[in-house]
Amino acid sequence: MRLVVLDMAGTTVADDGLVEQAFTAAAAALGVEAGSPEFDPMLAHVRATMGESKISVFRHLFGAEEKAQRANTAFEAAYHDLVDAGHCAALPGAAEAIAELRGQGRKVVLTTGFSRATQDRILDALGWRSVADLTLCPAEAGRGRPYPDLALTALLRTGTDSVRQIAVAGDTGYDMLTGTRAGAPVVAGVLTGAHDEARLRADGATHVLGSIAELPALLG
Template identity: 70%
Template sequence: MSTHTTTHPLDLVVLDMAGTTVADGGLVELAFSSAAERLGEDPAGMIGHVRATMGESKITVFRHLFGGDEERAQQANRAFEEAYGELVSQGRITPVPGAAEAIAALRDQGRTVVLTTGFARVTQDAILDVLGWRELVTLTLCPADAGGRGRPYPDMVLAAFLRTGAVDHVRQVVVAGDTSYDMLSGVRSGAGLVAGVLTGAHSTEALTAHGATHVLPSVAELPALLKESAR
């Protein structure tokens, strides 16, 4: 773990969902495969790109896969969201162990917590409902809430900064996620601490290569890290 410290109080924490606070057991890949099949496509040729771009807004992934064909990309994105929603409704997601407790601990420390996702709002809401997390955090954001651009753009992090009004400076923001794109969005936003977690898609090497200041086994370790950083 890095010994990076900050002179700013880290009072706004922006957390990714799938892979970071939510364990979905590979449902993203299953939903992508289902979406491709519904459109008569072979998912085998797409899954490599899907894995490499975990954390990116899903419509952006489909735009790349379909060569900029917007109508086809939108069809695929709708099929993906439907497939993922069906899997979620079957109860095939759970919190990452210790995630809900970590969020509660962060709030008890006086920090504002925001959950972000690359999914559409309807899917994000379905996840929140299944987990009973509607009241867990101050704000939840999807790409559409931030002008339509998801990760690796910093827009959702900056939207959290602007909408909550919790801190005065971007250096007071913490970003945590399990993908390289989460790290890039944190770095590009100017966040004071960018933490990678190893419960999801990408390795320590990938996370640090894309700007992680810290790498943690799990988001469950984050409250202790932030408590230590304040000393």
């Protein structure tokens, strides 16, 4: 495995409910209050599609592009406020795992379903600007998860020779679908985020790990 494509929130970065809190604020900005009959099905969709590009989620929920963009703007503002307030931390062993993977001679790419602005906010909060070889968001790859674009863009941008040299790791079913659709032979689910082992395996996980800290040993 010459290239390791890692998710951020829930995989290498603790989520601790930040996505749901930011979504609650975004829904309120569009007149959907927490506890209303409309809200619960929307939150269930957000949970089911964790890992997907956030603007795609809002397009599904709110339909009209103008509403989706308003929701996305409100989501990003709320998420940024949470990060700025100190509610952002690396998962235990994540930075060490990334360093070990790179020490093994592998390229490491961090990917997300967030916008570039939100991804950069997280990287800055953690001091992670140089932790990986490359960082990618959906807008830089064409489409976000569950499409293979993020993994394949990582392959192209790092000069990796073959999809058979890619390992993908994440905490959601959409991460698993991205890996399998990209042709990666190692698609590892981790149990530190949104989805359980059954969902990860149903969407194509070849391995399920307790956390990203176990990945260097698996590949080593």
